Amino acid sequence: MGLCHAKPRQTLETQLETEPTTHSSTENSSNFPYYSPSPFHNSSAFRNSPANSSVKFAPPSPAHPIRSLLARRHGSVKPNAASIPEGSEFVVGLDKNFGYSKKLLTYYQLGDEVGRGHFGYTCVAKGKKGRMKGQDVAVKVIPKSKMTTVIDTEDTRREVKILRDLTGHDNLVQFYDVFEDQDNVYIVMELCKGGELLDRILARGGTYSEEDAKAVMVQILRFIAYCHLQGVVHRDLKPENFLFISEDEHSLLKAIDFGLSDYVKPDERLNDVVGNAYYVAPEVLHRSYGTEADMWSIGVIAYILLCGNRPFWARTNSGIFRAVVKADPKFAEAPWPSLSTEAVDFVKRLLNKDYRKRLTASQVLSKFQCL
Structure with a gap:
């Protein structure tokens, strides 16, 4: 079970290739402008996916769903799909003292590791004293040895601040405390035992009804609307x-991992290229973006839920980026022709390359309430 996976900063040239698998049919419903994901049957491709490997592979199938990502979570391939954060200049004598409490082991008994990312790992823990006594929690461990730039330390400090600022929303993993020692920073959070949304999509074999898909998306949109209201992307x-x-x-569905999140003002545009290649908005690649970039990512998630495929795919990250900037998602192939006009319009309005015409989270929620 994955919990919190911190992301590294690295150059685009160091990104790895990923592999798609298969696509199949789905079932329609009229309750929601949304559709259900298609099941994944190519188990051999799933088990043997070279996703995130540094080895070159032959051109894959033209279909492009997401099963290789699940393989990564289960340890059959090395971590990281197509994340695209950038690097920064190495700083000698970098100050890695954050001023956090150094009494982690006084309050918590650390247990097994349950998730791992590029920039840290997550383990379970049990409260020994204080307000979390006797309760199971998740502890995200960020090694200081991997903090080699000022940006790395700023990212960690900002992640903690954002979690503190936003905690309390039903669809956000709850922040409890933060500690540090000479080797690591420890972020103590709510333990989620139900697995990832990705796991749930795959486990259900693409049988999400429109009503169930709506229930998932409304939770995501409520959380994102809250983030954007607080000035967080x-x-x-x-x-x-x-x-x-x-x-x-x-x-309940909970959002995690604010390692790449940032604050943005209404009249401000961010310019650093970070995120995951499959979900990155065109304006991010153009280095001028705001909260609308999150709505694009939600549009990609919506597309995947409805048909099981990524809307933009290529054999290399540079190819994915070209597709995101220049190509249009395919809506002519099954199951799209059988979907409601509202469902197709919903996804298209989120995947509009002109961020000014993209739906906001509040607009989508208002539309749902009118259905």
């Missing part, structure tokens, strides 16, 4: 970064 929205708190079918 997440910048790494993808199915792996949403967890269910339990295995119950109607469990």
Whole structure:
């Protein structure tokens, strides 16, 4: 079960290739301008996916769903799909003292590792004393040895601040505390035991009804609307970064991983290229973007939920970036012709390359309430 996966900063030239698998049919419903994901049957391609490997592979199938990402979570391939954060200049004698409490082991007993990313890992823990006594929690461990630039330390400090500022929303993993020692920073958070949204999509075999898909998307949109109201852009929205708190079918969905998130003012444009290649908005690649970039990422998630495929795909990251900037998502192939006009329009308005014409989270929520 993945929990929190911090992201590294690296140059675009160091990105790795990923592999797609198969696509199949889905079932329609009229309750929601949305559709259900298609099941994935090519298990051999799933198990043997070279996603995130540094080895070159032969050109893959023209279909492009997301099963290789699940393989990464289960340890069959090395981590990182197509994340695209940038590097920075190395600083000698970098100050890695954050001023956080150094009493982690006084308050928590650390347990097994349950998730790993480029820039850290997550383990379970149990409260020993204080307000979390006797409760299970998740602890994100960020090694200071991997903080080699000022940007790295600023990212860690900002991640903690954003979690503190936003915690309390139902669809956000709750922040409890932060500690440090000579070797690591430890972020103590709510433990989500229901697995990733990506796992749930795949486990259900593409059988999401429109009503169930709406329930998922409304939770994501409520969270993003809250973030944007607080001046926060997440910048790494993808199915792996949403967890269910339990295995119950109607469990709450929680957003995680603010390692790439940032504050942005209404009249401000960000210019650093970060995120995941499959979910990155065109304006991010043009180095001028705001909260609208998150809505594009939600549009990609919506597209995947509806048909099981990524809307933009290529064998290399540079190819993906070209497709994001120049290509249009395909809506002529099944299951799109059988979907409602509202469903197709919903996705198209999120995947509009002109961010000024893209729906906002508040607009989408208002539209849902009118259905």
